[in-house]
Amino acid sequence: MSYSGVGSSPGNVAVSHGGKMKLIDRRLKLTELLLRCSATALALLALILIVTNTQVKQIFTIEKRAKYTDMKALVFLVVANGIAAAYSLLQSVRCVVGSVKGSVLFNKSLAWAIFLSDQAVAYMSVAAIAASAESGLIGIRGEDELQWMKVCNMFGKFCNRAAGGTASAVLASVAMVFVSSISAFSLFRLYGGATATQRQPNVAVTK
Amino acid sequence: MSYSGVGSSPGNVAVSHGGKMKLIDRRLKLTELLLRCSATALALLALILIVTNTQVKQIFTIEKRAKYTDMKALVFLVVANGIAAAYSLLQSVRCVVGSVKGSVLFNKSLAWAIFLSDQAVAYMSVAAIAASAESGLIGIRGEDELQWMKVCNMFGKFCNRAAGGTASAVLASVAMVFVSSISAFSLFRLYGGATATQRQPNVAVTK
Numbered sequence: 277m278s279y280s281g282v283g284s285s286p287g288n289v290a291v292s293h294g295g296k297m298k299l300i301d302r303r304l305k306l307t308e309l310l311l312r313c314s315a316t317a318l319a320l321l322a323l324i325l326i327v328t329n330t331q332v333k334q335i336f337t338i339e340k341r342a343k344y345t346d347m348k349a350l351v352f353l354v355v356a357n358g359i360a361a362a363y364s365l366l367q368s369v370r371c372v373v374g375s376v377k378g379s380v381l382f383n384k385s386l387a388w389a390i391f392l393s394d395q396a397v398a399y400m401s402v403a404a405i406a407a408s409a410e411s412g413l414i415g416i417r418g419e420d421e422l423q424w425m426k427v428c429n430m431f432g433k434f435c436n437r438a439a440g441g442t443a444s445a446v447l448a449s450v451a452m453v454f455v456s457s458i459s460a461f462s463l464f465r466l467y468g469g470a471t472a473t474q475r476q477p478n479v480a481v482t483k
Numbered sequence: 484m485s486y487s488g489v490g491s492s493p494g495n496v497a498v499s500h501g502g503k504m505k506l507i508d509r510r511l512k513l514t515e516l517l518l519r520c521s522a523t524a525l526a527l528l529a530l531i532l533i534v535t536n537t538q539v540k541q542i543f544t545i546e547k548r549a550k551y552t553d554m555k556a557l558v559f560l561v562v563a564n565g566i567a568a569a570y571s572l573l574q575s576v577r578c579v580v581g582s583v584k585g586s587v588l589f590n591k592s593l594a595w596a597i598f599l600s601d602q603a604v605a606y607m608s609v610a611a612i613a614a615s616a617e618s619g620l621i622g623i624r625g626e627d628e629l630q631w632m633k634v635c636n637m638f639g640k641f642c643n644r645a646a647g648g649t650a651s652a653v654l655a656s657v658a659m660v661f662v663s664s665i666s667a668f669s670l671f672r673l674y675g676g677a678t679a680t681q682r683q684p685n686v687a688v689t690k
Binding site: 348415423460 | 554555606609610613614615621626629630660664667668670671672673
């Protein structure tokens with residue numbers, strides 16, 4: 277069974293393997309940066325689309341204005357996307373600084389902090405989207421048994437734009453879910469040297 | 484910088500480190516088994532609490548029966564918890580078989596499959612809970628602006644039991660989120676041996 281695709285010639289294979297790992301590291305860092313930048317842009321777009329969304333409708337003599345604060349799930353989505361955008365921006369800056377310095381993440385405490393934050397932000401984003409999607413579905417189809425009427429037949433433009441905002445939030449959360457897997461990789465591979473050692477007791481990893 | 488807490492005496496430290504890793508492996512396997520069993524039981528409890536939940540109310544001359552199918556989010560929660568319970572049960576059996584055989588997960592394909600499945604089930608559970616919580620909040624507080632009336636003042640017993648089911652689902656999803664981190668650890672540490680090799684070019688990991 278191979279841990280790392282290393283073959284049977286011990287002399288120079290480790291060196292070539294080091295080069296391969298450096299290449300993987302570079303690609304991974306670039307992918308992480310692209311995903312974090314995409315998450316920032318998409319979460320910000322979702323936030324803007326939802327916050328600026330409004331529609332006025334004349335119902336008989338009453339003027340009714342639809343806005344995102346009418347639906348608590350959309351308020352949650354705005355807050356969640358605000359946090360996600362700010363967090364992803366900060367992490368993008370960290371990635372750029374790391375790339376400029378050429379450093380690779382070997383600090384376990386920092387790797388743990390990034391892993392836990394990424395997980396929290398990804399789950400929060402998914403939860404906010406699910407809550408908004410649920411409210412949106414009630415708005416589109418209604419819940420007849422509970423007499424919650426559909427509202428999207430009256431406020432079609434508002435609903436369409438809210439759906440656009442939610443779609444942007446979905447793409448942002450997909451990026452964040454992938455990023456959280458990358459940060460899990462960056463953290464847990466730091467614990468992997470031991471496994472190799474365990475398999476071959478006469479090989480030691482030094483400080 | 485240390486990869487694995489290994490000291491500077493290469494001779495026997497690797498062996499003692501191997502023992503430490505075996506201990507960590509045992510504890511991790513036990514934790515994983517306990518979490519997967521808890522997730523199975525809690526998801527099943529949530530499913531039963533919600534599916535068997537019903538309340539009949541006489542409103543003037545009309546008899547009104549509340550059931551979980553009245554709220555689409557609860558149907559999603561039932562389906563999600565059914566999938567989560569079945570999946571967690573299967574994974575618990577795999578953990579027990581693995582423990583009996585004394586094997587440690589070194590197969591990358593299997594580790595990837597478990598990691599991806601765990602991630603999917605955890606995110607699905609969180610999404611189902613968020614959708615149900617959103618519907619529940621509308622049921623409790625109403626959405627005045629959209630004229631979605633609160634219904635929990637009429638069907639208090641039904642709402643309380645649905646809240647109990649959702650709480651059980653929340654605990655199950657917490658267990659699944661932790662389990663998905665353990666499977667991420669089990670997968671990505673398999674990529675760590677390479678990092679150690681990279682740091683010390685004359686150390687090779689054999690097949």
